[in-house]
Amino acid sequence: MTLLHVSISASDPARVAAFLAEVLAGEAQPFPPFPGCWIAFAETDDGTAVEVYPTTHRLVAGPATIACAVGETDTSATFAHVALASPLDRQAVIERATSEGWLARICNRGPFECVEVWIEGRLLVEILDPGMQADYRRGMTTANWKAMFSLE
Template sequence: MSLKHLSLNAEEPQRVAMLLATLLGGEALPFPPFPDSWIAFSGADDGSAIEVYPNGHRLKAGPDRIECYSGQPDRNHSFVHAAFGSPLTADEILAAAKREGWLSRLCDRGPFRCIEIWLENRILVEVLDPDMQKDYREGMTIGNWKAMFGLE
């Protein structure tokens, strides 16, 4: 297994992301898909990153993709999630989640594809098979992020 990214909530997402980017020897940038969120990239520029969201943000499994909402914290949803690489194939990953009865699906995040698995149908993990990991390393770079969201 190799960790690709981790997300967390903070009172001051930009401030937290700036410090994390400093510690990672990288760069902090806005995270446009979710309002008021930031991402701290590693200086290795290999896609390793920590996403930082406002405390009120929560994720839930929408009909076709992740949905974000803001509000009071609750026990059923969180913005904390992780993406990691697996040696298993996409079919094996999906079959393992299906055996547990948990929502899982193949997703296209733009710069990479992954399999969303909602552990206990409430906690998100993004799992990447070996081919997806290659796409992740190539797509999730600081330069590609800036170009994708017009942050240059």
Template structure:
């Protein structure tokens, strides 16, 4: 299995998507299926993407396909977060996050290390530079997890 895309909500979808696209080394574009939404594509241009919906958007099952329904924005943080690989070095990632007025710090998660970013939207994003990604690929496996934590 490969995760192809994920979605998050933001009060400023275009700004969020543009910054995510920079972190991914890719590009950001409007996302017409959902009014006001944007999408950030990774540099590989292989379909890896993050859709950014306006805060409060709800997905509903429509008659033939998904329906995007506006709603009130959430007022607190959530358990939803992303872990993304970036072609950029950690110091550049941190500088980009700070330029966006986001909090960024390097954190050890046990099986991997990442740049933990907290956006102004209350969304946490784990960004891995190439070296961190190499460690992630060896450390974040089911076998390693069982060895560290059991079943």
């Protein structure tokens, strides 16, 4: 299985999508199905993307398909987060995030390191440069997980 796309919310969807597109070496575009939404495509242009919705928007089950409900702004922290592979090196990711005014730091997750970026100070995006991605793929296996946490 491969994650194809993910949706997040942001106070400034266009700005966040532009940042994510840069980190993914891709392109940000408006997301016309829902007002005020943006999408950041990865460089691979294979459908890998991050949809960015305003913090007022919620996906709901419509009568035949998903629908968009607009309500109160929710800028609270969330447990949901995403890890993204970037062709940029860790320092470039940190510099780009810092230029947005967001906390960015290298963190050790055990079997891999990542650049922890706090989008708008509320949403965690773990960004892995090519070296980090190799460690992630080697370390994040079912067998290694069981061994790390004594789940055997």
